[in-house]
Structures are given as C-alpha cells and as structure tokens.
Amino acid sequence: MVDQNAAPASQATGAGVVPMNMIQALNSAIDVKMAEDANVLSFGEDAGYFGGVFRVTDKLQQKHGLTRSFDAPISECGIVAAAIGMGAYGLRPVVEIQFADYIYPAYDQIVSEAAKMRYRSGGQFTSPITVRSPYGGGIFGGQTHSQSPESLFTHIAGLKVVIPSNPYDAKGLLTAAIEDDDPVVFFEPKRLYNGPFDGWHEKPVSPWKAQDLAQVPTGKYVEPIGKARVMREGNDVTILAYGTMVWVALAGSEHAGVDAEVIDLRSLVPLDIEAIEASVNKTGRCVIVHEAPKTSGFGGELSALVQERCFYSLEAPIARVTGWDTPYPHAFEWEYFPGPQRVADALKSVMTGGR
C-alpha cells in the first residue's frame, strides 16, 4: 500500500510511536483524553471493570477510577440520555453502544435530542457527546451483530458521523470527536479491530503492525473530522469507501489491475466534498463501496453528489458495490459482504462501459 498521507510521528506531542491495533489505538485516544481533561468520562454496557467486550475501554477504570469509566445498565437509550444530560452540564462523555445493531433503542435520544440540542435552544444548551459503536460485518455475527446503520444518522441534521479505517486515524479521529462540540456518532469497523481485512476471507491478511497506519503515537494528536484520506493515488477511476471497505477497495483494484484512486472518506458528516470532486474530476469514473444495504444507503447520497458536481467529467455511470437489501444473513456472510471480486467487477464495468 502506498501511504502518502500518513502523518509523520513528529506531529504527535510527547512520547513515542508504537505499533497498535485499532482497539489499542481507540483505547489510547480515550486514555489520553481522560488524563488530559477531567470532564471526559467513559461508560457503557460492560465498558467499566471488564473494559468492554472488545476491550476498547480496557483498564480505563483501573487507571482513572470507578466514577470515570463504569458499567451501565443494559439500556442504550438510558446510556445516551444520561450522556446528553452530562454533556449539557459541561462534561464530555464518551459512551459505548456495544454493537451498532443495539443503537436503535437509543435512536430517539441521538436523533431527537442530542442532534437538535444546540439548534432548538438557540445555542443555550449543547450536546458534546461521543457515541462509539462497533459496526459492520465479517465476524459471523448474524443479523444483530453485523449491521451498518450509518445512513440513518447521516440523514439527521446536527449529527456528525465518523468512521475510521485504521489505527492511526482511529485514535486521531476519536480524539477529535471527544473534543468536538457537536454530538458525534463514531462507528468502529469491528472487522478491523485486530487487523486489516481485504475481503479475501480465504487468504491470510498481514497484521496491523505491518501497516504504516498502525504506527501510532502514544501521546495526543488530532486528525481533523471532515478530511478524507487518499489511500492510493490513481488515474483511471475513483473509489469512495470507508471503514472495512477501504481495504476491500484496495484489494479489489489490485485484483482488477485498475489504476484506481482509493479515497477513505473517514467522516461522512461533515463530508470532504473537495477531495471527492478533485478525484472524480481527475479520473472521470467513480465506484462507491459500502457494507450497508444499497437502498437509501450513503452510497446513494455520494452518487447524487458526484452526479451533481462532476457530471461533465464522468466517462461512465457511477457504480455502487454494497450489501444487499436483505437482513444480514449468518450462513451467507461472504455472499452478502462486498468483497474484492465484486469491486473488481464494478471497476471493469465502469472502465469498459463508458461513452
């Protein structure tokens, strides 16, 4: 992988740079922020003593104390509502929803309350909360442990939606999310927690520590929310992806032998429209890849934006590679989960199907 954008280690303040997987990087982000700011606290189901079922909040309670990192009742709605009240008080709570599939009970609190707090109060009250949640498929989690609900949140005015694809960004973006004065829904691709995944489930994938983007500063640094990362420069087609699909897109373009420019959006709201326009205007072709079902997925929005803004640069219709419009199936995971072959097919189709 060519990685032109990886920030130099010197960008971070203090301490050194060590290889981390995404779990460690996320843990480090919360840890560093908690050490820096007494207003930051972290809670969620199993997130305290045990450190979270995925270990993202591991040892935070031991390091920072029982009242700063604690277990919550199995009440996603209550967790987010309590965070909203804390945020209104002046704290910066970081809450964990154990799986994104469980975020629906908290939907009203996130959408009707946190998202609109500043607006409806004329700026008197804000909701500077971070709602972290592991999302996406590829772990044989069945339909209640595999969903990608991001578009349900990108549609809501007042919310930011951030999805990292690697340890370095995960830490920098989560740090930014905690510091953000708006509510941020922070989806963590759990298929990438322990290592990158390129979609070839039958082939071995090298571990995170072999990736440049796993070289993570132990001190504090911030990756700005709203800036995409060019993961691979290319000239023939632009692939827009986020989360696990960034790695699938890279594998797919290699498999197709196409000189694709792969853009990791990193943040869906705010969206780096300039990076998208610049790339598509350069390549003239666009393939969008996401795990969520196709209908009303974020790919539809991306497709419309590209069409509105880059129509006269387009050499071929925009293609979408997505999950299917079915519930997430357990036994058919690899037929459902978009893989490199489907990306390669889409790339070939936009390369040959042009005008």
Next chain:
Amino acid sequence: MNKKNSQPLSLRVPEPSGRPGDTPDFSHLQMDPAGVVERPEVGSTPYQMRDLAFRLIRVLDDEGAAVGPWNPRLDPETMRRGLKAMILTRAFDDRMHRAHRQGKTSFYMKCTGEEAIAVAQGMILSREDMGFPTYRQQGLLIARGYPLVAMMNQIYSNAEDPIKGRQLPIMYSAKDYGFFTISGNLGTQVPQAVGWAMASAYKGDDKIAISWIGDGATAEGDFHNALTFASVYRAPVILNVVNNQWAISSFQGIAGGLETTFASKAIGYGLPALRVDGNDFLAVWAATQWAEERARSNQGATVIELFTYRGAPHSTSDDPSRYRPGDEHEKWPLGDPIERLRQHLTVIGEWDDERHAAALKDAVEQVRAAGKESEAIGTLGQSRPSVKTMFEEVYATEDWRLIEQRREVGV
C-alpha cells in the same frame, strides 16, 4: 384442545369513570384527609416508607388550616409570593390562550389547575439547579421572574424570540433560570435530568436536577430507564410525575394508573416515593423540600407523584368536551390550587379579598403590559428572526452544505 378449564378469553380496555354527559364520579379515588400521612425521616429507606407511595400527602384541610407533620410552616411572605406567581401564571395563560383565538400564534397550552406544582418547586430549587420541564411548567419561569415578554416573544416566534423561531410555542429554553430546553418527544428528558444530576455528583458539585413527566408518558421507556439510572448511580434528582388525569383524551388508566399509583412505580426501582396532593401548594412544597434535602445530602433520587387535574384542554388543538364530563374539573375533589392557598392565607389573617382583587388586577396589568411590548415586536407571521438564522447553530460551525443551502435561499 386438551387444555383444562379452557374458556374464551376476553380483552380488557380500561375506561374512565365518566364520559361526556355523565355525572363526574370520583368515588374511586383513595384520598387521605389532610394531615394524617406520616412524614418519614429524609434518610428513610424506600422499603420503610413504601406506604407513602399509596397515600396522599395533604397539608391544607377543607377549612384552610395547615395541619399535620408535612406542614412546611412557611412564612406568610413566601406564601404570598407563591400565590401571586400562581395568579400571574393563570393570567398569562388566559391572555395567551386568547392570543391564539385571535390568530396571533399557532398553539398554546395552559396549566390551569396545576399552577402550584411548577411555582412551588421553582421557588424551592435554585437557578443553579436544572429543571427538565414538560410543556406545563411555565409557572417555574414566572415564579423566578423570567421576563413575560421573552415568553411571549417565543410564543409569537417573533424577531426577539430567544430561540429564534425554531420551536413550537411554549417550548421555552432558559438556561440562566434553570429551565432546560423542552422537547416535544415525551419522556425523553427524564433520563437526561438523571445524567445532568450524575454529572454534578461526578464533579463533586452541589447542584441537583428536577424533572417532570405526565402520567401518560410514564409508559415511555425513557421513564423506566431514568428510574434505573437514578437508582443505580444514586443521582441527586427529583423525578416528578404530574398525574393530571388526562393524556390528551386518554385517561390515566391507559398509562397504567388503574392498577397502581404512579408513585409506586418507584418501589420496584428501590427509590423512595411520595404521593402528593398537587393542588395543595404547601404539600407540594413540603414533599419537594423533603426530596431536595435527600438529593442534596447525597442520598439520591425521589419520585413524587403530584396528584392533580388538567382543568384546561390539553392544548388549543384539543376539545375535552368530546371525551370527559363537561364539569369534571369544577367537581375535582381537591379543589383549585389558587383558591386553596388564598383560603389559607385568609384564614391566618395574611390575605383578604381586597388584596386578592389587587393581585388579580396587578397580574392582568403585568401581562397586558408585556403583551403590548411583545405584540409591538410582532405576532406570528408579522415579525420573525432573520431567515439566515435558520441555517445557524445546526453545528458549532457551518459546513459546506449549510453554506450552499443558505445561499440558495439567498441569505
């Protein structure tokens, strides 16, 4: 078909004791006389005081005397301030209801009959504490001297609306007065109040939170989430259930009020519960003070059911004559909160008809003056904030979408 004792089952749908045309019937209400309910120590365990979830704390008796262990022994001046704030709240309601009928606003909600609740509780807690109100706690703002003009500006969505024309009339937001931004989604703010209180405790501060929810909305999951969190983390919060008997057209039995009291819902969560005559200013005061002391001394939350009656329609869009006996409110056995405090002050020689008439006149004058000022700024549609503000404060900073869309509107 092998089931023993098999018989056709039937579905029960609860019905209120009276419908339009019926004589109001309150015979099912269990109401203790004033002064008979014990007052437990503030540090009592919820188990020790579970009886109070089913009783009714009352201080003012039928003759206007303040009796029993819950008598807060308020000084006359405090009671007069409370009475005047209730009178002013009612005068405000009357004028704004009329303003709706005159087409000056799209919507209004009166709190007629429930004035004692927000006024007393707003007076007890400080502005540093945070109230998470529903749409019938306007008395809190009025009792704390929030400018009537600002309330009206909000109702008219005019150029001086403090929240810039973004909310339905009466959905005030007044941080400096301890009044959280109101949500139209019922119940959502109760667990937020718990979170706010948890934050104060986490920081080691001395502020507490207070929330209100209607009897109907106790059926929302948020209410139960709030009770769980309040109990688990011992949050310094007062959780009020205003049982005003009616959730628009559905009587309180539809929310589960026939099988048990709303106060008793606290018991399953290990929280202390007080069931209080909500039309008795002194009883509301005393119970709230008890809960306040408990919260401030780090002993956690209290659930208070305030037993009252929604005298007015649910809102200007509602017609209660379609679903309840027309004179049910007049027959409400717990009377009217203003008349009852007036009677008490009169009985103890601290008030008289002359002073009452003067207070009514003064309230009407205050409301009229504020009305003139607000209407000069503009009523709904005549004046409004700049359209530019529509795109502001969605996020801390505008992103490109909002900038582009604002330009599309031409502002």
